[in-house]
Amino acid sequence: MNKDQVKGRIEEAKGKMKEVAGKVSGDKKLEREGKIQNISGKVQAGIGDLKEDIKDAI
Known part of the structure; x- marks a missing residue:
């Protein structure tokens, strides 16, 4: 999990x-x-998810 995913989920909750x-x-x-x-x-969070997917694909 990257920082964009974490920050995004926190912003969603707030x-x-x-x-x-x-x-x-x-x-x-x-x-x-x-x-x-x-x-x-x-x-x-979606951007963070995309970054993770790209990182996993490489």
Whole structure:
């Protein structure tokens, strides 16, 4: 597991927590921030996964 995978998964979790907190409190801005952070974490984790796949293929 590389650092992009780890950081991405952490960002996903933090984003999901913000999203849920925004829904519960009715704070649409916090909910949107959480969704964006969640998506960016998924992208970063995906890049890390791709790097691992390339490293394994070589």
